[in-house]
Amino acid sequence: MIDECLAVEFEVGGDDCPLAAATRAVDVRIDSRPPQLREDGNVLLQFRAPSDPQLQETLDSDDRVRYLHVSDSRSEASYRCLSKHPCVVHELVSAGCMVESVQYEDGRALVTGAVVGRDVLQGVMERAGKTVGVKLRRAYQLQSQDEPSPSQQWDITPKQEACIRAALEVGYFSIPREATASEVADRLGISKSAFLERLHRAQRTLFEQLFL
Structure with missing residues (x-):
């Protein structure tokens, strides 16, 4: 039985991944699914952001971004691409963090997810300390399954x-x-x-x- 499951929020600063770099260049917020590391070493990025030609141009001009696909709606667009840049999020995942989403804005990222137990959280924090500017913003216990929703x-x-x-x-x-x-x-x-x-x-x- 799982005794304690903690919801966590990490703030990442100083990362030079394509999405963080794009939000430094363009005043937009990017809501991303967890990046997926493929067997060929590329990272699959799937995210949503305002429909903005400048954002698309910025991503297109980034040599690390490949196969950018954009599906536009009236006010928002869905993006999909491959990145050759290693992602800090993978370090958190490797240490035991179950990442749910990543939000990029002003060159920073807010990573939300969960860890099982304080020991795992400590391990994630130790791994994060070896990366660029990762700090824990919030951690709180998730509601027990025995409690009514x-x-x-x-x-x-x-x-x-x-x-x-x-x-x-x-x-x-x-x-x-x-x-x-x-x-x-x-x-x-x-x-x-x-x-x-x-x-x-x-x-x-x-x-x-x-x-x-």
């Missing part, structure tokens, strides 16, 4: 809970709003109408339980 506590469905979580993560509820309904829906892999319906049903259920 918000969907169980508040009588909403797991899909409705996922919509609320995704909306919170991308700033949909922020003032001013930092993400559109379409962007949250894309993150969830559902249609905009499905996202809004689940969100509104969840809000109604929560409000009824709180105020009626």
Whole structure:
């Protein structure tokens, strides 16, 4: 049985990987999946960012980037490419960090993931200390499986809970709003109408339980 699973956030500064370098040159935020190290030594990068010709030009001009593919939407684009540059994230993964996502902005990266146990966290930190500018920003214990989830506590469905979580993560509820309904829906892999319906049903259920 796993006694303790910790959610962690690492901040990476001083890394010269293509995505960090691109956000130093262009004022954008890049939301990336964990980079995948291939058997041929290349790194597969899959990420989303605002549709910006300057970003695409910056990546195209980077000699370390190969086979850049861009799929544009009205306000956001999906990118896919290979990189010949080794990624710091692989050092964290090798030490036992289960990386979930990487966010690049202003030349820095925010790595979110999880580790199992304090001993593993210590090992990850020791490995990180040998790399460029990696520091732990936050670590907190994940909810035990024995504890009820918000969907169980508040009588909403797991899909409705996922919509609320995704909306919170991308700033949909922020003032001013930092993400559109379409962007949250894309993150969830559902249609905009499905996202809004689940969100509104969840809000109604929560409000009824709180105020009626």
